[in-house]
Structure formats: C-alpha cells, structure tokens
Amino acid sequence: xxxxxxxxxxxxxxxxxxxxxxxxxALGFVLIFKASGIFNYAQGVMALFGxxxxxxxxxxxxxxxxxxxAVFGTNIQHFGWTLPAVAAIILTIGVMILFAWLVERYLxxxxxxxxxxxxxxxxxxxxYFMEGVGDLMWGAEIKKIDLPIPQGINETIDAVTYDWFGxxxxxxNLDITAAIIAVTLVVALTIFSQYSTTGRALRAVADDHQAAxxxxxxxRKIWVIVWxxxxxxxxxxxxxxxxxxxVQFSLSLITLKALPVxxxxxxxxxxxxxxxxxxxxxxEKVFEFVVSSSWFGDAMGFTMNATENWFAYVLALIFxxxxxxxxxxxxxxxxx
Amino acid sequence: MSDSYVTPDGxxxxxxxxxxxxxxxxxxxxxxxxxxxxxxxxxxxxAIIGPNGAGKSSMLNVxxxxxxxxxxxxxxxxxxxxxxxxxxxxxxxxxxxxxxxxLFKGMSTLDNIMTGRFNHMKTNFFAQMIxxxxxxxxxxxxxxxxEKVIDFLExxxxxxxxxxxxxxxxxxxxxxxxxxxxxxxxxxxDEPMAGMNVEEKEDMSRFILDVNDxxxxxxxxxxxxxxxxxxxxxxxxxxxxxxxxxxxxxxxVRNNQAVIDAYLGVDHG
Numbered sequence: 119x120x121x122x123x124x125x126x127x128x129x130x131x132x133x134x135x136x137x138x139x140x141x142x143x144a145l146g147f148v149l150i151f152k153a154s155g156i157f158n159y160a161q162g163v164m165a166l167f168g169x170x171x172x173x174x175x176x177x178x179x180x181x182x183x184x185x186x187x188a189v190f191g192t193n194i195q196h197f198g199w200t201l202p203a204v205a206a207i208i209l210t211i212g213v214m215i216l217f218a219w220l221v222e223r224y225l226x227x228x229x230x231x232x233x234x235x236x237x238x239x240x241x242x243x244x245x246y247f248m249e250g251v252g253d254l255m256w257g258a259e260i261k262k263i264d265l266p267i268p269q270g271i272n273e274t275i276d277a278v279t280y281d282w283f284g285x286x287x288x289x290x291n292l293d294i295t296a297a298i299i300a301v302t303l304v305v306a307l308t309i310f311s312q313y314s315t316t317g318r319a320l321r322a323v324a325d326d327h328q329a330a331x332x333x334x335x336x337x338r339k340i341w342v343i344v345w346x347x348x349x350x351x352x353x354x355x356x357x358x359x360x361x362x363x364x365v366q367f368s369l370s371l372i373t374l375k376a377l378p379v380x381x382x383x384x385x386x387x388x389x390x391x392x393x394x395x396x397x398x399x400x401x402e403k404v405f406e407f408v409v410s411s412s413w414f415g416d417a418m419g420f421t422m423n424a425t426e427n428w429f430a431y432v433l434a435l436i437f438x439x440x441x442x443x444x445x446x447x448x449x450x451x452x453x454x
Numbered sequence: 455m456s457d458s459y460v461t462p463d464g465x466x467x468x469x470x471x472x473x474x475x476x477x478x479x480x481x482x483x484x485x486x487x488x489x490x491x492x493x494x495x496x497x498x499x500x501a502i503i504g505p506n507g508a509g510k511s512s513m514l515n516v517x518x519x520x521x522x523x524x525x526x527x528x529x530x531x532x533x534x535x536x537x538x539x540x541x542x543x544x545x546x547x548x549x550x551x552x553x554x555x556x557l558f559k560g561m562s563t564l565d566n567i568m569t570g571r572f573n574h575m576k577t578n579f580f581a582q583m584i585x586x587x588x589x590x591x592x593x594x595x596x597x598x599x600x601e602k603v604i605d606f607l608e609x610x611x612x613x614x615x616x617x618x619x620x621x622x623x624x625x626x627x628x629x630x631x632x633x634x635x636x637x638x639x640x641x642x643x644d645e646p647m648a649g650m651n652v653e654e655k656e657d658m659s660r661f662i663l664d665v666n667d668x669x670x671x672x673x674x675x676x677x678x679x680x681x682x683x684x685x686x687x688x689x690x691x692x693x694x695x696x697x698x699x700x701x702x703x704x705x706x707v708r709n710n711q712a713v714i715d716a717y718l719g720v721d722h723g
Contacts, residue, residue, distance in 0.1 A: 314582040314589065315575040322558045322569045329556035332518060333632065334544030334573040343579065 121285060122413065128287045129407040130400050135293035137399020138300045142355040143376040144383065144391040145304065146348040151385050152324040153344040154226070156237045160245035161352060162373030164214075167252045168353030169360040169369065171213050173263055174256040176206035181255045203265050214349030215342075222342045230337075249370060261365040263357060267295055296358040303354060304392055307347070316343065324386075378434035384447020394445065402429040458495070461688050468496030470532065471640050471672050472517065477526035479512055486512040487523065488696040494640065499666050500674045501683045504693035505716060510676040511553060513693070514642050517674070518550050519543040531639075545573050547639035551629045553648060553676075559618035563628050566617055567603055570635030571596040603631050606668075607661060623654040627661070634665060641665070643675040647682055655679070659686050680717065684708065692716070 143161065150158045158164075174181065178197040187193055201209075225244060229237055268291035280286035311317035322330045323340045331337065359369055383394025406425045408414055415421040437444065459467050472494040479487040487509045494500045502510050515521040517528070519540040528535045530546060538546075549570070558566050574596060577589045604610055607627050612620060617628050626646060633641055646662065647655045663686055665671050677683045683690060684704040692700035692707055694716040700707045707713055 310583065313593075314585065315572065315577070315593070316579055316582050318561075318565055318569055319572060321561055321565070325558035325560055326556050328520070329552070329558065330569075331520075331540040332544055332550050332552075332556070333569050333636065334541050335569070336539070336541045 119413075122411065124283055124285045124287075126404065126407055128289075129403045131287065131289060132293065133400035133403030134396055135289070135297050135399070136403070137396040138297040138392075139293075139355065139358055139395075140372075140375055140379045140399055141392045141395025142296075142300045142303070142351060142358065143372050144379040144395055145307075145388065146351040146355070147376055147380055148383075148385065148388055148391045149344055149348050149351070153320060154237075154323075154341055155234060156226075156241060157234070157385075158348070159238065159241040159373060160248060161348065161376065162370040163245040163248045163252070164217075164349055164352035165356035165359065165372060166365070166367060166369040167217075167248050167356075168210060168214055168349065169263065169356030169365045170252045170256045170261070172206055172210040172353065172357060173261045173360075173365055175209050175213075176201050176203065176264060177261075179256060184257065185254060210353060211350060214353055215346045218342050218345035218349050221345055222338055226341055227338065245370070245373075249367065253367070258367060261360075263360045263365060265357065265361070267292060267357075267361050269361070292358075292361055299354060299358070303351065304388070308388065320344065375430065378430040380444070381434040382437050382444055384444025387444070387446035390444055390446030398430045398433065401433060402426045405429050461498075465497060467498045467688065470494070470529070471496050472674075473529040473532075474513075474517075475527045475529065477513075477516060477523045477528070479509075479516055479521055479523045485696050487516065489526070490691075490693070490696075490698045491526075492691045492698065492701055494672060494674050496672055497666070497670050498672060498688040499662065499686055500672075501687035501690045502674065502676045502693060503678070503680065503683050503690060506678075507695075508693040509696040510693055511644060512696075514550065514644050514674075514676055517640075518548055518642055544636070547636070548642065549633035549636040549638035549640075550642035551626075551633050551644055551646060553644040555622075555625050555629055557617045557625055557629055557632070560616060562614050563609060563617055563620070563631075564600065564604070564613045566628055567600045567631045567635045568596065570603075570632040571600060573636060599637070600635050603635050606634070606664070607631050623650055623657070626650070626654075626658065630658075630661060630665075634669075634671075637669075639672065641671050641673045643673065645676055645678060647677060647679055655682060662686055 143165065146161045146164070147158060150156055150161070173179075178199040178201065180186065180194050180197060183195050221244065225240055229240055270291055272289045272291050272294060275289050276286035311320055319330070319335045319340055320343065322333070322335060323337060327337060330340075355372070356365070356369060359372060363369075379391060379394040379398055381394075382397055383390025383392070402425070406423075406429070409422040409425060411421070458469060461467060470493045473491075474493070475491050477487055477490050478485070490513070502513055504510050512521060516523050519538050519542070522537050530548075535543075558569065561569075575592055577592050581587065582589045604613060607630065609624065609627060609631065612624060612628075617625055620628065630643070630646065633643075643662070647658050650658065659682055662673060662675070666673055675683075675687070684707075687704060689702060690700070690704055690707045691698060692710070692713045694712075699712040699716055700710040702710075
C-alpha cells in the first residue's frame with residue numbers, strides 16, 4: 119500500500135504541473151473577458167499562431183511561401199538563416215502586439231456595444247480565420263520548437279525522493295520549467311495590474327466602461343494592451359505545449375481544456391484561473407490513478423481507464439450545478 | 455450680462471469657460487434638448503435645474519461627450535470644439551460625476567481616486583513595466599495630490615476599503631474625489647445630492663462650496679433639490695421638456711413665472 123501511496127503523490131505532482139499549463143491558457147481568457155466582456159474563443163488559436171510564428175521566424179522560414187511560389191512560379195522556402203532564440207522571441211512578441219492592434223482596429227471597433235453572443239461569434243470567426251492565416255503563412259506540417267528548454271526526467275528530484283522514500287519520482291524538467299514560467303508570469307501580471315497606471319486603467323475598464331471614459335481612459339487603447347498581453351500569454355502557452363508535443367494544429371484545442379478551468383475558477387478571477395487549473399490538473403491525474411488501480415478494482419469490482427478525457431468536464435458540470443459563478447467569480451445576483 | 459461680474463459674496467467671476475450655442479439633441483424622433491444656449495464662467499457655480507425628464511442629464515452628457523448634439527456648437531475656452539470622444543474631453547480638463555455613481559467597485563478608495571490622475575500620468579507602458587525610475591517618481595508625485603484630495607474630503611479612514619462596500623453617501627464623496635483629483639478646469643456634477651439625507655446633503659454642499667472657494671474650480675451641477683441649488687449656486691439655468699425656460703441668479707429664477715409654473719404645475723383650465 120505504501121508504494122501505491124507514493125505513486126499517488128507522484129501523479130498528483132505531475133497533475134499540478136499540467137494544471138499550471140491549463141491555468142496559463144485560462145489566464146488569457148480571463149484577461150480579455152474582464153476587460154471587454156468578450157469570451158475569446160480564439161485564445162487557443164492565438165497560442166497555436168504564436169508558436170507557429172516563433173518557429174517560423176527562428177528557422178528563417180519565408181512567410182506565405184506557398185502563395186508566393188504559386189503566384190510567381192518561384193521556389194523559395196527559407197531565407198537561409200537561423201535566428202538566435204531571443205531575437206525570434208522578441209520578433210514574435212512584436213507580431214502578437216501587431217495582431218492585437220489589428221483585432222482592435224478591424225474587429226472590436228466595429229462591434230462595440232453589441233450583444234455578448236455577437237462578440238463571441240466574432241471570436242469564433244477570428245479563430246478559424248487565424249488558423250487559416252497560420253496555415254498559409256507557415257505551412258501545416260508538425261514543427262519542433264528549437265528553444266533551450268530543459269526536457270526529460272529531473273535527476274535531482276529522482277535521486278532525492280529515492281533517498282527519502284525508496285522510490286524516485288518521475289517529474290519532467292519541461293513541466294517544472296513551464297510551472298516556474300507560469301508562476302512568474304502571473305506574479306508579474308498581478309504586480310503590474312495592482313501598482314502601475316496602466317494596470318489601474320485595466321482594472322478600471324474591467325469595472326465600468328463609462329466611468330473609465332470619463333476619467334480620460336481610452337477604451338480602444340486598453341483593448342489593444344489587453345489583447346497584446348493575452349497574445350503574449352498565448353505565445354508562452356503555445357511554446358510550452360508545443361515543446362511537449364510539437365507545434366501542430368491540434369494545439370488550438372487547448373481552448374477546450376481551458377473551459378472547465380474557467381467554469382471552476384470563475385470567468386472574472388485571475389487567482390480563480392490559476393487555482394482552477396491546478397484543481398483540474400491534480401484532480402484528473404489522481405482520479406485516473408485511483409480508478410485504474412488494481413485495489414480499486416478489487417474493492418469495487420471494476421476499473422476505468424482514459425478518464426482524463428472527460429474528468430475535467432464532468433467536474434465543471436458539477437460545479438455549474440452547485441456554484442455557477444465558479445470558486446472565485448463574482449456572485450450572480452438577479453435583481454427583480 | 456457683461457463678461458465678468460462680482461457675486462454678492464464678493465468673488466469675481468471671470469470669462470466664459472464653456473459656451474453652448476443653440477444645442478439641439480435628438481434621439482430618433484424624440485427631442486431631448488431643443489435649441490439651448492448658455493455659458494459657464496470661470497470660477498462660478500452654475501446649476502442646471504428642472505423637473506424629471508427635462509433633459510438635464512442629457513445636457514451634461516453633451517458637455518462631456520457621451521452624446522453628440524445634431525445642431526449647435528460648443529465653445530471651450532473660446533474655441534469651437536470639434537466632436538470628440540469622452541476620454542479626449544476628459545483630457546482637456548472636464549471631469550464629472552454620475553447620477554447613479556459610476557465608481558470602480560472592486561477597487562479601493564485610493565485606487566479609485568488615483569484613476570482620476572490618469573490624464574496627468576505621462577510615462578509609457580514600457581517604462582511602467584520597468585517600474586523603477588520615471589514611472590515610480592510619477593506615481594509618487596500623483597499620489598501626493600491624491601492624498602491631499604483624500605484629506606480635503608475627510609475620507610482618510612476608508613482609503614483602503616473597496617468602494618463597493620461603502621455606504622451611498624461616502625461613495626458619492628469618493629466619486630467627487632476622483633473628479634477633483636483630475637484638477638479639472640470644469641467640474642460637472644450630476645445630481646451630487648440625489649438620494650442623500652439632510653445631513654449628507656449639508657456635507658456635500660459644504661464640499662462643493664469649499665472646492666470652488668479653495669481651488670477656484672468652475673463647477674456645473676445638476677440638481678433636483680431646488681432649495682440646495684438656490685443656496686450654493688451663482689447662476690441657474692432652468693430646463694423643462696428640453697427647452698430653456700429661465701436663466702439668471704437664484705433670485706431672478708425664483709421669481710420667474712415660467713419656472714414657477716414648471717415646478718408647481720400650472721392650471722390649464
């Protein structure tokens with residue numbers, strides 16, 4: 119039983135690491151939702167697009183090579199250089215900021231004061247549009263991220279836990295890195311929004327549009343900033359997930375994984391997104407571990423597998439029934 | 455009336471800060487404001503009064519740019535103002551409060567009033583990210599002004615309280631503080647005393663008079679309560695059904711037959 123307990127702990131820790139990655143995606147949603155009341159379905163595609171752009175720029179791929187070659191009958195594919203990681207990251211951040219500006223200029227500006235459902239539909243359109251643009255720009259093949267991110271088993275943790283418990287935990291270095299980056303990002307964002315002028319303006323806009331306008335805050339400028347930050351977070355999330363499983367178009371599906379996180383944590387709470395992600399990460403790993411174990415089978419007469427596919431959604435469903443505003447969301451009070 | 459005048463209590467009122475010329479505002483077929491002209495002079499307390507639905511709030515929304523009139527022109531400091539967004543008008547130095555309190559409910563009193571300094575904060579996004587240096591210095595300077603406003607309004611005790619948790623009267627005061635922090639050239643108050651009890655009304659009246667007295671701020675206010683308005687304002691515009699029916703000192707207005715009819719009702723029989 120003792121070793122079963124240790125396996126359980128290991129599963130929980132791994133779940134925590136995965137959970138932090140869920141949080142990262144959910145965070146982008148929360149930021150945009152708070153500032154503009156838009157549920158941004160395109161957040162996952164933004165992650166994909168960010169990762170694609172990073173790989174493309176770094177490896178010197180010619181954007182829109184397919185179209186260019188088809189129109190001009192040329193056969194160019196690469197500029198023939200490889201950029202250093204830092205330069206590629208900075209350029210990609212620039213692209214994400216440009217993207218934020220374009221979204222504000224050509225999409226949000228025209229949809230101010232529309233129903234939330236219309237804005238939601240617009241982001242669905244945006245998601246598919248961006249997926250297409252990403253495909254045209256960089257091609258559809260699976261790409262490998264070439265950043266100096268540590269990967270593989272963390273030897274130290276393995277050795278230390280072996281000394282203590284007689285069983286070495288398998289924790290992936292990539293997961294640890296992702297967790298550290300995510301935590302740093304969240305702390306930095308929190309400090310920024312609490313103590314800077316722009317941060318205060320962001321919170322003001324999230325709270326009351328009219329009042330924000332009346333003190334001289336330009337909503338459009340704030341939206342560009344918010345989408346820019348969300349784009350940056352998406353880029354980080356895209357790179358981390360991409361490092362795990364390669365940059366491929368199925369990456370955009372992490373949107374669906376962020377949904378239960380948001381239902382759990384509440385759509386308007388940054389701490390909610392973090393803790394929601396962790397609960398789901400740990401929950402699904404531990405649940406899978408328990409229900410697929412032989413002792414569970416002995417006791418109950420059956421075992422289950424592949425529960426990770428649905429666990430998060432069922433948990434979110436239960437939450438919707440008993441606490442629809444999520445753990446940290448604003449309480450929904452219906453005035454009559 | 456000449457360009458400047460002296461009030462009964464001895465203050466000298468200067469030239470025109472804001473002039474509305476033949477403003478007409480329509481919502482579809484409904485005429486909210488019909489051909490109204492008046493001016494607001496430097497250092498005065500100007501009131502706009504009228505029964506419910508007279509178009510007072512619409513007038514304030516025109517001044518601060520939430521609404522754009524179909525006809526007429528607005529002169530700010532003698533120059534015709536082109537149609538602008540509310541945040542651009544705020545940058546020009548027009549601050550306001552709202553009838554139904556529009557505070558940032560999740561933020562503390564201090565943070566709320568700090569947002570009033572937004573127009574005076576010049577460092578850019580990236581300087582703020584680095585935080586040390588210009589951004590920190592700017593924050594400290596503006597914080598000092600905000601602390602003065604907090605002292606002035608006697609709300610030190612609630613500096614860190616989220617404003618959503620404050621009682622109504624205090625929220626009104628915080629909102630006034632946010633507008634004051636902007637050090638506006640023109641301060642617009644939309645029913646600053648609505649929903650207050652007598653004591654709170656007296657407090658608010660005193661603050662309005664003190665603001666005008668100590669900082670020389672030009673104030674335009676909308677009010678329902680005739681008594682209070684007559685006591686604190688220098689000149690009064692009276693509106694009814696979107697039209698101007700009176701304009702002058704409180705005494706002149708009080709004796710104006712059209713005003714009396716609008717307020718007390720007139721026997722059409």
